[in-house]
Amino acid sequence: MTVTLADVAARAQVSPATVSRVLNGNYPVAAATRERVLRAVDELDYVLNGPASALAAATSDLVGILVNDIADPFFGIMAGAIQAEIGGPGGRAGGERLAVVCNTGGSPERELTYLTLLQRQRAAAVVLTGGAVEDAPHVAAVAAKLRRLTEAGTRVVLCGRPPVPDTEAVALTFGNRDGARELTDHLIGLGHRRLGYIAGPQERTTTRHRLEGHRAALSAAGIEADPQWTVHGRYDRRSGYEATKELLRREPSLTAVVAANDTVALGACAALRESGLRIPQDVSVVGFDDLPFSADAVPSLTTVRLPLAEAGARAGRIATGREEPPPGRLATVPGELMVRESSGLPRA
Amino acid sequence: MTVTLADVAARAQVSPATVSRVLNGNYPVAAATRERVLRAVDELDYVLNGPASALAAATSDLVGILVNDIADPFFGIMAGAIQAEIGGPGGRAGGERLAVVCNTGGSPERELTYLTLLQRQRAAAVVLTGGAVEDAPHVAAVAAKLRRLTEAGTRVVLCGRPPVPDTEAVALTFGNRDGARELTDHLIGLGHRRLGYIAGPQERTTTRHRLEGHRAALSAAGIEADPQWTVHGRYDRRSGYEATKELLRREPSLTAVVAANDTVALGACAALRESGLRIPQDVSVVGFDDLPFSADAVPSLTTVRLPLAEAGARAGRIATGREEPPPGRLATVPGELMVRESSGLPRA
DNA sequence: CTGTTAGCGCTTTCAG
């Protein structure tokens, strides 16, 4: 029924082994023979059986990409960049690799399940993107999984995620803490003293690091942070909206709102506007990430630019062995403060 | 070295076949036996070899999702919804399926290459999202590929993409034409007579359908469309910005700009603002898709809401056989006009 | 309900 490598061999009058060698291009084959084989492949419209080769070779050409939310451009941009670099179609270079994008929805269990699934597929590499959940048992479970994957020959890269101790995983982390600190320093520099903070979900590294940066800036300036001025939420627009309403209720005199990320900042802007407050005349708003829409927002958003695409591309290259891992298997990708219209002097 | 099913069988004192049956849950097995097997699996930390089962069973648990641009929420939302429904982790129901998201970048060749790769992997199903390229040879090539995939047992679903004749592919198409028509009707109803149109890339079905709807509305109202008032671009913000500048140059008296989609509309807004024009007092702007940011834009965007998540979810269910395909293997998913702040009466 | 027996289609030593 379906054409197999043996059929091609027969037609080209060579052994299956030779066909395999031609197809994989990892072994010397006479030009004339190759020619003949390629023609046969074409004539029979032959397509290699992936599972069969993966079984025989004990490795597949699948690369797993774990993301929290594929509909969020933050992850979409990284995923796209990773995929472009792993050498799939168009990316050239080596066997055509297929990116398997896995949506964890931020759930630790799903993250683990996907890792197992990827292990089952004998994935060539796995890239985990975005912040990690900090729950100790989960961290341990992930570490164990990553170790197992590495043992099985799967390369593991963390992109925008802190290193996992006791593993060989290469980590490209974002300068969340420093970026957050710069952002708050910027606001303090403008004269703000009463800053609300909308944090991400409680147990995530990204949330913690950004919050730490914020607090560091405050204490360096001798400003004591009222715990009431920090609200936790999710990394979405809705959350920013609701958290801002809550902050306004708790402390109407805030002159600035620092959001967990740009999406949250947008929600914050909506809430402020709805409350009759102008940005930045009445309240300044800053975000984080510098997603494409942030520069276009009205007012345009002051934020920290994270080189998502660059980091993803690098992660993709490391995952496919086309770039050396950084020394110590760890590199920090810094963010860059982008001062735009949404931040200004505090109101009198 | 690596644990195999045989090891588990030995430890559980059953035959490999029984272990397989327990793991696949597709065959009656005594509770006690199952129990024993499961324990052995746990103790040995066994993970099924995906390629091996795919080879033996002649089908894998991979589901391919083709998107034009994974960083674009339009595709991200659909991909996320599809993935949530195919029964991967968390989605429960049947074997854990893995979504393989393939970024074609809108390139016909890559689309074909990915389809081949998916065929190679013996994917259980393939979902193609978004508009198709209309080049005849390419359409024929895609049709041939889809036929081959279907023959090999891969279910093919088109989501937000017109049907492919002579294939068994199930198509869920969007009401692009009708939506576009409603949108332009809305503007005409407000009194607009001089409408600029920023179309998507020339050779795509989505572009054509939306443009047709627009033109239909115009001619129904007896307005003759100046070809100069239509500009083609890409489906991105930059394109909307540039196209708007160009439109303004060609015809400063336009009172409305109809954009290919919301992202383009945002670019258009930026260009208008930069030119000192107010929205909607001087120029009305409308988009298409109703992406999450559209309601939050300032001014909020009048657009056509496409139920991306719902359509994706349905596509996912059909792809995994959990929902019957619509009669005639074709269903149209209508859009819904969302009138918001960016459209208003034309200036005097 | 469970075991036995063949492969699935490819890669990879090992010879030549």
Add this chain to the structure above:
DNA sequence: CTGAAAGCGCTAACAG
């Protein structure tokens, strides 16, 4: 440079 042969680890009849 090419062929022969031995599996890779699992599933799926087929018996029992």
